[in-house]
Amino acid sequence: xxxxxxxxxxxxxxxxxxxxxxxxxxxxxxxxxxxxxxxxxxxxxxxxxxxxxxxxxxxxxxxxxxxxxxxxxxxxxxxxxxxxxxxxxxxxxxxxxxxxxxxxxxxxxxxxxxxxxxxxxxxxxxxxxxxxxxxxxxxxxxxxxxxxxxxxxxxxxxxxxxxxxxxxxxxxxxxxxxxxxxxxxxxxxxxxxxxxxxxxxxxxxxxxxxxxxxxxxxxxxxxxxxxxxxxxxxxxxxxxxxxxxxxxxxxxxxxxxxxxxxxxxxxxxxxxxxxxxxxxxx
Amino acid sequence: xxxxxxxxxxxxxxxxxxxxxxxxxxxxxxxxxxxxxxxxxxxxxxxxxxxxxxxxxxxxxxxxxxxxxxxxxxxxxxxxxxxxxxxxxxxxxxxxxxxxxxxxxxxxxxxxxxxxxxxxxxxxxxxxxxxxxxxxxxxxxxxxxxxxxxxxxxxxxxxxxxxxxxxxxxxxxxxxxxxxxxxxxxxxxxxxxxxxxxxxxxxxxxxxxxxxxxxxxxxxxxxxxxxxxxxxxxxxxxxxxxxxxxxxxxxxxxxxxxxxxxxxxxxxxxxxxxxxxxxxxxxxxxxxxxxxxxxxxxxxxxxxxxxxxxxxxxxxxxxxxxxxxx
Numbered sequence: 001x002x003x004x005x006x007x008x009x010x011x012x013x014x015x016x017x018x019x020x021x022x023x024x025x026x027x028x029x030x031x032x033x034x035x036x037x038x039x040x041x042x043x044x045x046x047x048x049x050x051x052x053x054x055x056x057x058x059x060x061x062x063x064x065x066x067x068x069x070x071x072x073x074x075x076x077x078x079x080x081x082x083x084x085x086x087x088x089x090x091x092x093x094x095x096x097x098x099x100x101x102x103x104x105x106x107x108x109x110x111x112x113x114x115x116x117x118x119x120x121x122x123x124x125x126x127x128x129x130x131x132x133x134x135x136x137x138x139x140x141x142x143x144x145x146x147x148x149x150x151x152x153x154x155x156x157x158x159x160x161x162x163x164x165x166x167x168x169x170x171x172x173x174x175x176x177x178x179x180x181x182x183x184x185x186x187x188x189x190x191x192x193x194x195x196x197x198x199x200x201x202x203x204x205x206x207x208x209x210x211x212x213x214x215x216x217x218x219x220x221x222x223x224x225x226x227x228x229x230x231x232x233x234x235x236x237x238x239x240x241x242x243x244x245x246x247x248x249x250x251x252x253x254x255x256x257x258x259x260x261x262x263x264x265x266x267x268x269x270x271x272x273x274x275x276x277x278x279x280x281x282x
Numbered sequence: 283x284x285x286x287x288x289x290x291x292x293x294x295x296x297x298x299x300x301x302x303x304x305x306x307x308x309x310x311x312x313x314x315x316x317x318x319x320x321x322x323x324x325x326x327x328x329x330x331x332x333x334x335x336x337x338x339x340x341x342x343x344x345x346x347x348x349x350x351x352x353x354x355x356x357x358x359x360x361x362x363x364x365x366x367x368x369x370x371x372x373x374x375x376x377x378x379x380x381x382x383x384x385x386x387x388x389x390x391x392x393x394x395x396x397x398x399x400x401x402x403x404x405x406x407x408x409x410x411x412x413x414x415x416x417x418x419x420x421x422x423x424x425x426x427x428x429x430x431x432x433x434x435x436x437x438x439x440x441x442x443x444x445x446x447x448x449x450x451x452x453x454x455x456x457x458x459x460x461x462x463x464x465x466x467x468x469x470x471x472x473x474x475x476x477x478x479x480x481x482x483x484x485x486x487x488x489x490x491x492x493x494x495x496x497x498x499x500x501x502x503x504x505x506x507x508x509x510x511x512x513x514x515x516x517x518x519x520x521x522x523x524x525x526x527x528x529x530x531x532x533x534x535x536x537x538x539x540x541x542x543x544x545x546x547x548x549x550x551x552x553x554x555x556x557x558x559x560x561x562x563x564x565x566x567x568x569x570x571x572x573x574x575x576x577x578x579x580x581x582x583x584x585x586x587x588x589x590x591x592x593x594x595x596x597x598x599x600x601x602x603x604x605x606x607x608x
Binding site: 004005008012015016019020093094095097098099100101102103104105279281282 | 401
């Protein structure tokens with residue numbers, strides 16, 4: 001019964017994403033980013049003809065991380081601005097009234113929305129990410145060591161952000177929830193960079209900023225894990241001198257504990273969203 | 283099954299069915315404002331009940347509490363015999379919200395299919411199409427809702443409320459966006475629901491609409507039930523207005539004997555007893571006139587008068603409930 005409702009709402013959410021303009025704008029942004037990166041990688045190969053093939057791959061790997069960050073930003077923006085309107089917008093417009101007066105639990109509707117958004121975000125990351133990897137393979141002859149792990153972690157990062165967006169959208173207005181979610185995402189990323197600088201300088205206090213923010217909102221931590229899976233293994237063994245604290249390189253893979261925490265975090269936020277939504281007067 | 287359980291089952295089956303909707307002691311406070319205060323009423327099976335009252339009386343809040351969309355601070359709700367906390371209580375309830383909006387990216391037919399699926403009933407394609415036809419949207423089934431006018435969206439809302447074979451339909455201002463033809467259509471729809479023994483709770487500002495289709499009326503004012511009862515109970519009897527001259531004391535006593543008398547100069551208004559219909563008791567008015575003439579009164583005019591629901595509503599809202607109508 002509840003499973004049927006969850007799946008129905010998930011399918012509806014996917015249908016909404018497919019039929020609304022957000023998908024088209026997402027597709028346009030992605031195509032622009034992919035073509036720019038294809039052109040850039042092709043130039044990189046042509047301009048730096050003097051590099052050894054190993055050096056070229058290292059360069060490709062670093063730039064790939066940068067481009068992947070752009071991709072994850074698109075996924076984050078896209079899903080956060082999809083998650084906000086889908087709950088708060090429906091409550092504001094009145095669409096939710098007729099739906100929630102049906103013999104269904106609000107938590108089932110919320111879970112359905114979440115599932116639909118996760119499928120959408122993961123689908124986007126899989127298609128666009130894979131396209132990007134193929135572009136780098138063709139232009140620079142570089143293939144990441146763990147592409148699947150990288151893409152899964154990128155999808156997980158989007159999932160974390162859209163879950164946060166969903167929680168926010170049960171309590172504040174649609175636009176505000178999207179903006180706050182993206183703002184927090186940016187803040188965590190910057191905190192991660194600051195933490196990296198602190199690590200490079202050996203300043204524990206500053207380093208802790210990154211660590212704490214990564215626990216509070218796991219987007220940056222998952223992103224670093226994704227980078228590690230995508231970048232050249234030579235970089236993974238330990239960053240070369242002068243690369244300490246580089247925002248687009250990661251020096252260590254994710255720990256099991258961190259992945260477990262991310263899952264727990266998702267469950268907690270989803271449960272909070274369900275409680276907030278259940279208590280809300282429509 | 284043991285014989286005792288069987289007997290208990292038989293006993294339960296013989297009980298009259300629970301009311302379509304029942305609420306008791308509903309209370310809801312929004313910050314400082316008490317929106318709903320100790321509201322209790324019931325909608326019987328197959329009964330059409332009108333919810334009336336001025337703006338801000340709490341009608342929509344009461345409806346939302348019934349449907350589990352707003353959590354009451356106190357009070358109990360049963361829908362079709364089940365506590366409203368249980369979502370299954372709404373399995374056979376249809377609802378048209380005051381703020382009607384449907385997924386603009388779906389077609390009208392897809393909206394109905396979605397609601398049928400959410401309601402957990404199997405309604406064949408043909409029946410869903412009939413439902414759209416009943417609200418005048420047969421030729422727009424494949425069009426996206428985003429392109430619909432307000433009136434068409436409200437018609438779609440009616441179809442959504444009716445599509446899952448409900449036993450109770452809650453309509454919150456169902457004609458607010460409709461033209462006169464649409465309103466007439468809704469009235470016919472309500473009458474057909476009553477014929478099919480579907481209970482209806484109707485919130486409407488159009489008193490004429492309520493008066494024509496409702497069996498009973500609940501009047502809310504400032505969050506409280508100001509009056510409730512059948513139309514006959516609320517409206518009292520009919521009136522007869524007379525313009526007379528040369529009225530003696532005996533004639534006035536004869537008038538007073540016919541019913542409650544209000545005199546303003548030459549004008550006399552006699553309120554005939556409740557439930558009294560001149561069409562059913564044809565002799566009351568002619569007898570009265572004959573007696574008055576016999577008493578030497580000169581009769582200039584005799585007009586039937588009827589207290590309208592509108593007059594009664596305004597009377598209740600201005601002066602407070604009459605007490606005997608609670």
